[in-house]
Amino acid sequence: MTEPIQTISLALTPEEQEAVDALQQEMGLAGPSEVIHVLLRQAQQRVSVVCPTCGHSARKTAEDVASCTSCMSVLELSDGIWQVISLQ
Numbered sequence: 001m002t003e004p005i006q007t008i009s010l011a012l013t014p015e016e017q018e019a020v021d022a023l024q025q026e027m028g029l030a031g032p033s034e035v036i037h038v039l040l041r042q043a044q045q046r047v048s049v050v051c052p053t054c055g056h057s058a059r060k061t062a063e064d065v066a067s068c069t070s071c072m073s074v075l076e077l078s079d080g081i082w083q084v085i086s087l088q
């Protein structure tokens, strides 16, 4: 089975390389690039905002403010939860 090898050019320090190796084993992934993919996905999920009003994805406009691209609600992050502060 031939899988295209995805080269991710990240300059990892030996410590980071070690962490990636450990995560790879822990998660039972095929290779270091798999680990990077998972980490990138997680980072992406952290920044993605779901609109409490309509459930569509909202766009972050500032660190703790976002606006829904679907219903145009303005959301604000409070106590780690995105809440609607105005409906337009």
Ligand SMILES: [Zn+2]
Binding pocket: 051, 052, 053, 054, 055, 056, 068, 069, 070, 071, 072, 073
């Ligand atoms: Zn919305």
